[in-house]
Amino acid sequence: MATDTHGGEKHSPLEQFEIKELIPIEIGGNDISFTNSALMMVIAVALIVLLMVVGTRKQAMIPGRWQAIAEMFYEFVANLIRDTVGNEGRKYFPFIFTLFMFILFGNMLGMVPYSFTFTSHIAVTFAMAMVVFLGVTILGFAKHGLHFFSLFVPPGVPIWMWPLMIPIEVISYLSRPISLAMRLFANMLAGHTLLKVFAGFVPALGAAGILPLAFVGALTGLEMLIAFLQAYVFAILTCLYINDALHLH
Amino acid sequence: MPQLEQIHTFLSQIFWLVVTFGLLYVVLWKAALPRMSTILLERQQRIDEDIRKAETFKQEADEAMSVYEKAVADARSEAQAVIRAANDKLAAEAATRQEALSAKIKRDTAEAEERIGKARAEAVETIHTVAVQAAQAATSRLIGADVPADEAKAAVDAALQGRG
Numbered sequence: 001m002a003t004d005t006h007g008g009e010k011h012s013p014l015e016q017f018e019i020k021e022l023i024p025i026e027i028g029g030n031d032i033s034f035t036n037s038a039l040m041m042v043i044a045v046a047l048i049v050l051l052m053v054v055g056t057r058k059q060a061m062i063p064g065r066w067q068a069i070a071e072m073f074y075e076f077v078a079n080l081i082r083d084t085v086g087n088e089g090r091k092y093f094p095f096i097f098t099l100f101m102f103i104l105f106g107n108m109l110g111m112v113p114y115s116f117t118f119t120s121h122i123a124v125t126f127a128m129a130m131v132v133f134l135g136v137t138i139l140g141f142a143k144h145g146l147h148f149f150s151l152f153v154p155p156g157v158p159i160w161m162w163p164l165m166i167p168i169e170v171i172s173y174l175s176r177p178i179s180l181a182m183r184l185f186a187n188m189l190a191g192h193t194l195l196k197v198f199a200g201f202v203p204a205l206g207a208a209g210i211l212p213l214a215f216v217g218a219l220t221g222l223e224m225l226i227a228f229l230q231a232y233v234f235a236i237l238t239c240l241y242i243n244d245a246l247h248l249h
Numbered sequence: 250m251p252q253l254e255q256i257h258t259f260l261s262q263i264f265w266l267v268v269t270f271g272l273l274y275v276v277l278w279k280a281a282l283p284r285m286s287t288i289l290l291e292r293q294q295r296i297d298e299d300i301r302k303a304e305t306f307k308q309e310a311d312e313a314m315s316v317y318e319k320a321v322a323d324a325r326s327e328a329q330a331v332i333r334a335a336n337d338k339l340a341a342e343a344a345t346r347q348e349a350l351s352a353k354i355k356r357d358t359a360e361a362e363e364r365i366g367k368a369r370a371e372a373v374e375t376i377h378t379v380a381v382q383a384a385q386a387a388t389s390r391l392i393g394a395d396v397p398a399d400e401a402k403a404a405v406d407a408a409l410q411g412r413g
Contacts, residue, residue, distance in 0.1 A: 014250055014251060015251075017250070017251045017252055018251040018255070019251060019255050019258045019261075019262070025261075030260055031257060031258075031260060031261055032260060032261045032264040032265070033258075033261050034261075034265070035258060035261055035262070035265070037258075037261075037262055037265065038261065038262070038265035038269070041265050041266065041269040041270075042265075042269055044269070045269045045270075045272060045273045048273060048277075049273070049276050049277075049281070052276075052277060052281035052282075052285070053276065053280055053281050053284075056281065056284055056285060056288065059284065059287070059288050060288075061291070061292055061295060063288075067288075070281075070285065071285065071288070071289065074282070074285045074286075074289070075289075093282070094274065094277055094278035094282055095274065097277060097282065098270065098273050098274040098277050098278075101273070101277070102269075102270055102273060118262070118266075120252070121252050121262060122252050122253070123252075123258070123259040123262045123263060124262055124263070124266050127262075127263045127266055127267075128266070128270075185252070189250075189252065
């Protein structure tokens with residue numbers, strides 16, 4: 001009975017993650033179609049540019065509403081880098097800022113009903129995590145050369161412990177992109193799935209549907225927090241990895 | 250799960266990720282962030298300058314205040330000196346006048362005493378003469394003998410002497 005009232009198996013809570021082709025594009029046999037995911041990325045970029053470029057066009061000494069928001073983001077990320085990396089982190093500010101804003105807007109736009117969350121796809125989060133991982137590794141080797149391998153030897157560990165510690169450190173280093181990608185992906189996936197599942201209970205329960213509806217309302221607030229928090233976590237971990245690469249230990 | 254099933258979309262997702270992220274990075278790096286940093290730097294400079302100006306003004310106000318306080322203190326001590334001088338002058342005048350007055354009183358007293366003494370002496374003399382004459386007259390009336398003035402005078406003197 002219940003499955004009939006809300007449309008049966010067709011409306012799976014995972015359906016919202018489905019990628020739909022909007023404009024088919026193929027170059028050299030490679031499918032790079034413009035999809036709903038790509039559309040949301042374009043919207044996110046457009047909104048960020050609108051806020052950061054159009055919002056600050058007056059360059060007012062006393063900021064207006066939009067400039068105040070733009071400044072708030074700027075100072076938030078600037079403080080984040082200063083606190084974790086220090087003054088050498090300024091060079092990486094544009095990248096961290098872009099990363100933070102891109103993920104934040106991707107997560108937040110995903111909260112809009114009927115939209116799509118591009119950060120809920122492992123391909124996207126893993127690609128971003130790999131860029132961070134490879135970038136940090138290259139940075140580390142460029143700065144310290146082969147001395148960079150001393151990152152895998154925790155200071156103050158006796159030599160007889162090295163055979164145990166070094167593999168642990170190497171594995172933990174190599175698992176960084178996986179944990180970085182999985183954290184964002186899983187948080188977005190779980191949150192949106194949960195919202196969808198509870199939203200599905202609302203029509204199914206009839207008058208008693210007010211309870212899951214209230215829960216969905218509360219959960220939406222929590223998801224907003226998580227959307228921000230995951231962008232923050234991604235950015236701060238990137239900063240910490242950069243700090244590791246710059247200062248080793 | 251579409252994330253793991255739609256593997257054929259991975260290339261498209263990553264392609265559009267690279268395009269949009271790269272575009273955003275370039276726009277933010279070249280346009281937005283330098284502008285933001287200029288805005289914030291200018292504001293910071295303005296604030297610093299205002300604070301510096303305020304400090305200068307405060308210093309000036311403090312200086313003016315100390316000048317004013319010094320002027321007040323000077324005026325007060327000057328006023329006190331004037332008052333003291335006036336007091337001294339008045340006291341000196343009063344002392345001189347007092348001295349002159351007491352000298353005059355002393356002189357007047359002495360003069361008056363002298364006059365009184367003279368008057369008394371005259372009175373005593375008069376009484377003496379009257380007494381001598383009275384004695385002469387009484388003697389002549391009583392015994393019918395004229396007593397010479399010298400004797401009568403001696404007798405009166407003796408009698409007066411006897412009374413003390």
